[in-house]
Amino acid sequence: MKFSNAKGTRDFPPETLVKRKYILNIIESVFKKFGFMPLETPALEQLETLTGKYGNEGDKLLFKVINSGDFAAKVDDETWKNKQSEKILRFICEKGLRYDLTVPLARFVASNRNEIVFPFKRYQMQPVWRADRPQRGRYREFWQCDIDTLGTNCLMNEAEIISMAVEIFKTLNLNVTIFINNRKILEAIAEKYQILSEFTRFTNIIDKLDKNDFESLKLDFESLGLSNQQIEELKKILKKYTFDTNGINQLKDIFLTNPKAIAGCNEFYEIYSYLEKSELNEKAVMIDLSLARGLDYYTGCIFEIKSNEETIGSIAGGGRYDNLTEVFGLKDVSGVGVSFGIDRIYDIMEKLKLLNHIRTSDVKVLLCHFDKNGQIYNFQKAAELRNNGISAEVYPDIKKINKQFEYAEKKEIDFVIITGEEEINTGVLTLKNLKHRTQEKLSFENVIERLNF
Amino acid sequence: MKFSNAKGTRDFPPETLVKRKYILNIIESVFKKFGFMPLETPALEQLETLTGKYGNEGDKLLFKVINSGDFAAKVDDETWKNKQSEKILRFICEKGLRYDLTVPLARFVASNRNEIVFPFKRYQMQPVWRADRPQRGRYREFWQCDIDTLGTNCLMNEAEIISMAVEIFKTLNLNVTIFINNRKILEAIAEKYQILSEFTRFTNIIDKLDKNDFESLKLDFESLGLSNQQIEELKKILKKYTFDTNGINQLKDIFLTNPKAIAGCNEFYEIYSYLEKSELNEKAVMIDLSLARGLDYYTGCIFEIKSNEETIGSIAGGGRYDNLTEVFGLKDVSGVGVSFGIDRIYDIMEKLKLLNHIRTSDVKVLLCHFDKNGQIYNFQKAAELRNNGISAEVYPDIKKINKQFEYAEKKEIDFVIITGEEEINTGVLTLKNLKHRTQEKLSFENVIERLNF
Known part of the structure; x- marks a missing residue:
């Protein structure tokens, strides 16, 4: 008999794990140096905690654990007879595996609101599970490394995220660019072209700019009702700007009086005011108006970090969200966070031979x-x-x-x-x-x- | 809406987690100092890897993950109609959560036999899951910290386990006793009283000596066919002996010519020969003939470590087993290992106030x-x-x-x-x-x- 591990999961043998631990330790030590504290939540959560938080698609990707004992007995005969999996599921599965670290964080904060010291700065490095179709670089069990600061609106936290990311990747010897955008500015664009009612569709199209050039998305933009001239104009706007007073001014000039754009630009100014005297090199941070990751979720700044040398997609991402914990009954807790993708960071560093100096054993x-x-x-x-x-x-x-x-x-x-x-x-x-x-x-x-x- | 975490699982808030990490780091650093290398296996395993390895009871305690999509469609109508949960399970669940770290290790070693450097010394610190009835100190999701050395019969490895345990608990400032026994000697006892055919029952009774005094188990021993006189004699034998030449000689004298007893005593002599000149204090290690943990599994030495100050049960245990990997198609790989119970170690240290010096944050x-x-x-x-x-x-x-x-x-x-x-x-x-x-x-x-x- 020979057995392999479950599809989409991996063993980490010593040679790999020692290198992963090297990366994780550097990330963790920077988190700690900035005052973030560790949190761990269980892999198993009640399904009612998880469902309805990740959209319909997400619900389908949840790994569900079947109740122990005679699970079938709990389903009434009529429902059972009809053999409808989805309907039966509700009776026979009470628990599931966590899908990300954000919903468990929200659940934890909402139920421990009285013990927690706010603003709450926590980091969390644990595996998550998704019943996705496994493919190259996409696993069913993979790690996330998240930091979030909850209970503060102050934009210093955004600046802090940038500082930490810069320090982490500098220590890892990885050349990256931190891209930043703001929902408010994207909303201003949508207002400019009177497509605010189509905002989600609009950002979904923008999201594709990551992998497609602007020309190939023209039909998509047309479907929003934009004229050719507007699309040409949009093409000029949806680009990168330097993250400094010049770049932000340039951006402001485009929208002039739109209050949302002004609010968004002012957020950039404020974040930049913290970082102004730091050792950020010119292109460490770029404003990228074509960045629109998961905007349903984020309400202010959004971040994405990419390797300058490998086009593997983003290796970290996050942003500010209002009311993360509201769905668990705790209102008015704004937060900002970012998640580092250890698997991709590992892959890039391995490819660039940045992990060759790590020895499997430190036995002398x-x-x-x-x-x-x-x-x-x-x-x-x-x-x-x-x-x-x-x-x-x-x-x-x-x-x-x-x-x-x-x-x-x-x-x-x-x-x-x-x-x-x-x-x-x-x-x-x-x-x-x-x-x-x-x-x-x-x-x-x-x-x-x-x-x- | 308010949500709690799933029954039998725990959140680890920063104050707790920092202390847990302190303990885990000490354990890990000792493992590394002795040349053990880290391994991590996925939480999700194929059910066929897990079932049949932990006995009937264990199979029931496995958390099973339901197949994605229309799981019911895969069950033929006849089977479905009968609503027999146990039978249906085989069709609708392919994956499960790991129950311990030993079976995944065996699976890993068997399928990577050609890449692994033998003797293979690995440590593994990960959560495991059991669908047990939750109660005080017993969780459905809990951590194990295991070391195992595979592919060597040398008893130096047993001595190494003792050395590591001594160093770990000395560093943690925890007074413990390491109890050692040997299956061969217990078999010699069973031979002495001609109850070798009842060996499993015999050791099950001995196992109860942990929580019951000898007198209360008299009926149990009688049921094996032992006479009153034999039971009295047994009572005198099943005690603790010092782990040194004196103690082992004393033990040998009881059985004189029984070859299994001699083999077991010789193993003790050999293990002691490594440790003779070490700084073991007199009672750091004790031979305890009433120790019979999971003998079905172990074939040579067995270990159990207990706190001298808190009677919470064992905080670590293990032993030597032959052919761990045989069930996965790789024969003749003897191994020896021990598992440290971080949850109990934490509880004891917390109770003894040995963790009070650990600060939640190391921000200055x-x-x-x-x-x-x-x-x-x-x-x-x-x-x-x-x-x-x-x-x-x-x-x-x-x-x-x-x-x-x-x-x-x-x-x-x-x-x-x-x-x-x-x-x-x-x-x-x-x-x-x-x-x-x-x-x-x-x-x-x-x-x-x-x-x-």
Whole structure:
């Protein structure tokens, strides 16, 4: 019998996981440096918490867990007879797997409102599940790394998100651009062309600009009732602007008196005021009016981060939303957040060879031996090495010495200690550098010194 | 609308999670120091991987995920009509949530046998799910922290487990005893009383000695056909022995010529030979013949670790098993492993106030302000502080200064910087220690110095 893992899920073997952990640790340490605190919510949620939050399509993508015991007994015979899966589902499944980290956050905040210190700055790094058709780069079980600040309208939080993203990707050595847009400005555009009633359709079309050029979407824009001249004008507007006073002024000039546009531009000015003196290079942040991700959800600024070197889509995204927690009975809690896509970040870094310096094991030395006496001696020496801060492993079997070296090499352990009768008698150890093929005889103190560089 | 989380699951708010992470980090760092490498497997497994591995009861406790789409259509009308949940399950559920970390490990190793470096030393720290009746201290979603060494018979690995456990609990400041037993010796006892055919029942009774005294189990032992005299004798044997040459000799004397007992005692001698010169205190490890956890599974040594101060049951357990991977088509892979129960370790440490020193946030300073100018100034100063290695947070709103102090205190941030017009103009900052109620005016360099202690 041979078994594989479930479709759309992955094992993370040590070599991969160590690199993933490297990325996650950097992200986490930046979150912490900015005062964000960790939160974890369960994988299993009540289905009533999850359904109706992600649209019809989302509901279909929820993994649902079947009730234990005689689930069928709870369905009345009439309903059962009709064999309608969707209808029966309500009776036989009470729980589901979380679809994202945002709805669980909202549920948590709403039910713990009295214990939570507001503004609440939390980060959350956990897997989520979606019953999507698995394909390259799209998994059914994947991780999200979210930060959100809840209970504050202050735009400093938007500036903070930009700062954190800049620091994270600088530390990861990844060249990215942070794209920013604002729902208010997109609404101003819709007002300008009198298509505000078609706002959702309008933004859905804009969203496609990511993968399609403007010309190929002309028919779509026409279907909104825009004239050829308007479409030409729109083409000139829906572009990128520098995120500084110049760029924002340029943007403001387009709309002049439209109050929504002014509000949106003022938000940009304010966010920029925090960042003005920071080390942002000119193109680290760009205003991109063609950015319209999930606007149903966001109410103010929206963000998207992309690699400058790999066109894999966005590697992080987020924005400000009002009343995240309202659906759970807690009103007037504005929030802003961003989610980092660890899987894509990993893929890009792997492709750019930015993870090659990460070693699978950080064990410094493998202690090798010829017989049980040597292994016992090594077991005790390894303990002493660890007490001196050196990660050490004793070869876990009695095998030919070459086999033991091979094991060290495969585990990327550079040094081996070879313990024979002579070493046990004299206490002088043989330390071999497998990489440089050098070998020395050293006292235990000198071994520590040599390995503790 | 108000929603709670699913029964038997928990949210981990920051205050709890930070303490859990402290424990997990210590455990992980010891694992790594001994050369164990991380592995993560998906939460979702194919049901065929999971069923039949945990006994009938276990199969019932598996959380099963219902197939997407029109699941009912896949069940033939006859089967559907009969409404037999158990029979229908096979048609409508293909996936389930992992029940432990051992079966996924076996599946992983069997299907990646050609890439894995043997002996394979891995650790795995992930949640598992069981559709158990939730009760105090028993959850439906809980974490396991496992280490296993696969592909080696060497008893040094058993000694290594003891060493690691000693180091972990010493670092956690928790007084524990590691109990060790061996299936071979329990079989020798069963042979002595000619009840080897009833071995499973026999060990099930022994298992109860954990919670019941010997007298109350007399009837159980009688039911095995043991005479009163034999039961009295058994009572004297099933006790604790010191884990050293004396203790093992004492044990050996009981059975004298029984080959299984001799084999078991020899295993003890060998494991002890590694540890002989270590700093084990006298009662860190005890041989306990009344320890019989899950013997169906284990074939050699078994371990159980208990707190010396809290009687909450075992906080870690494991042992050696032959052929873990056989059911997945890979034969002759012996292994030994132990699982640490983070939930119970947390509960005990919380009760003993061993986690009181862990701070929720490691932010050193909160930067406070009176107006937007102050906040902008603080935003930039905070970036400089972080560049100097100091975790810093800017209060994320413009509110009364006392509100800001309150926020700092609730987040356990000891220092605040108070930025007004004067501070911005002079560059001399006001640093207040909220704990000691002291306040100083300092240059930025001196602030760094003060906070970087």
